[in-house]
Amino acid sequence: MQEIPEERDHPEEECGVFGVVAPGHEVARITFFGLHALQHRGQESAGIAVSDGQHVMVQRELGLVSSVFDEPALRSMEGGAAIGHVRYSTTGANKWDNAQPVALPRGDGLVALGHNGNLTNSDALRRKVESLGHELRATTDSELITALLSHEPGSLLDAVCNVMPLLQGAYSIVTLTEHELVAFRDPNGVRPLVIGRLEGGYVVASETCALDQVGAVLDREVNPGEAVRITANGVESRQALRPVQRALCVFEAIYFARPDSILDGQTVWENRRDMGIVLATESPVDADIVVGLPDSGTPAAIGFAQESGIPYSEAVVRNRYVGRSFIQPGQELRQLGVKLKFNPLKSIIEGKRLVVVDDSIVRGTTTRKTVDMLKEAGAAEVHLRISSPPITWPCFYGIDMADRDDLIAANMDVAAIAAHVGADSLAYLSLDGLQRAMGRPASGYCRACFTGEYPIPVPDAAGKERFEAPAGAAPSR
Ligand code: SF4
Structure with missing residues (x-):
């Protein structure tokens, strides 16, 4: 299962x-x-x-x-x-x-x-x-x-x-x-x-x-x-x-901020839709439906569908009432296939070639599970389109981004990641494309997790281990 x-x-x-x-x-x-x-x-x-x-x-x-x-x-x-x-x-x-x-x-x-x-x-x-x-x-x-x-x-x-x-x-x-x-x-x-x-x-x-x-x-x-x-x-x-x-952290526009918030005079939802539009022009693919992974992947999926002419559909339903502190199901229920957060819509997915739009991949582990889930629900093909560039550097400014060793894009090229997560194809939004979608020059943003160019100096000793230190050791957020 x-x-x-x-x-x-x-x-x-x-x-x-x-x-x-x-x-x-x-x-x-x-x-x-x-x-x-x-x-x-x-x-x-x-x-x-x-x-x-x-x-x-x-x-x-x-x-x-x-x-x-x-x-x-x-x-x-x-x-x-x-x-x-x-x-x-x-x-x-x-x-x-x-x-x-x-x-x-x-x-x-x-x-x-x-x-x-x-x-x-x-x-x-x-x-x-x-x-x-x-x-x-x-x-x-x-x-x-x-x-x-x-x-x-x-x-x-x-x-x-x-x-x-x-x-x-x-x-x-x-x-x-x-x-x-x-x-x-x-x-x-x-x-x-x-x-x-x-x-x-x-x-x-x-x-x-x-x-x-x-x-x-x-x-x-x-x-x-x-x-x-x-x-x-x-x-x-x-x-x-x-x-x-x-x-300004560009990831606020990509993922963190709520879609109805206004950042830099622009509605975040529209920023994300525009990222999907540019992604569709950069990395088109033949498919039957465009699917957004709820909720943050949805605006970019709508933009991708709009630009490509491929119909948009929901294909995964998310339980919005499961928070981080929710009681976990435990191994036994997990093995029985308890679906806490996501449930695929089999009748929509079956036999279809899907473009699945998501906003980012960090470690790749859950992306692989998502692709597995869609294929087991009957998807003929799963083409992943990511509405941000590959994350190749950790964040030192308040985001719990994995060590470089854990960042899949820091360790594999795009083709290897596609194979690793089981996707039929994979493409990321380019850095230029991201900026075009934002409609703002790159100079106003931190993009260090994509470029390694940190706008605020990061001391050599700064590493994720510092941020996870126990009481009495180096502090974090
Ligand atoms: S490195 Fe910069 S752009 Fe990336 S998450 Fe941290 S603050 Fe945001």
Whole structure:
């Protein structure tokens, strides 16, 4: 019996952050819904910190937003400002101490912080923080940043502007004290961060879909290197660091961001459809139907179908209610062919030549299972078309991308990968094609996992093993 893939062959998501200042409104509830919209960015822990002007309250727990917070929890968190965080972590590092917002004493109160990204100089920062007499509890670089802020006197905005020059790497951060909410972004702008206007206040979020969810209107991005103090009346900006070469993660457009989010003024869904259109012009194939693997492969599949004239069809149904923390079926049920996530539509697939469009291949293992599943369901041919270039380098900026040894495209050419995954043919979108589909020059994006050209220096010692280090060792996201 075929083995049904439970996960897709993607890079793992990162984290999502949200903040709101809206006195007189239910800020914890607004944050809950903002985080709910950002759930795709991290499913392993969720947390909210609220300030009532005198105290900062923090609740965080392992699990999905909807399982961490209930009505009594939200009602107990009254205040005028809040921040929130959803987190993805590597297995083994998924422990409560690493859930965010992180909170540490600062002056007479607390500073809470939520971080999306990854620092590349965390070893040096760790030594600095320890020299300040701080004992680290978590394994995240978010705790290092919070510790640095907790030792800085003055306003939170001043503290952030003093700490930002010490940080290297990717960071989009929200931070909160009793009196201030400050958001800030690294000078390359690797991870997205946007500001929205709300009736009676302002919000800040990783993606615009979270603004839509809470009824906020997009105002602008937090600029690379900028720190903003958000109040009910407006946004006070300081350009803490001179912006350098902008390097927004191109994978946000390919896979991470929600398709209804707007990145760089463009709807992500349309970006993905255009990647499919260009892919069809670059790598056409004779086939009967175009199939998108739900959900992230769908827009590119629609674009491929549109350009090629081959009809689009759903051929795999996905159970949308299976999260990462879902109880796993165990070996016995697996052998019985329990289909948790994907179930093929045999009557659609049988005897057909399929173009199967997906957005990326990381290790190749689940891609092979997907091809097996489609062939066992009766597909006559499976032609894989990938709407991004081959991933050949690891990511050091907050994405849990495998070691180079584990990246199938770093170790095999396209023909060998096709044979390995059992596809009748395989083609990737070219780097030029990706940029054409984006309608933007390559210079504004990080594309390091395709090119090995890292926009922020990566220390020689930086490797995936550092990011999976146990408590007491090098920190990660
Ligand atoms: S290396 Fe790849 S995944 Fe990481 S930030 Fe750059 S484009 Fe994004």
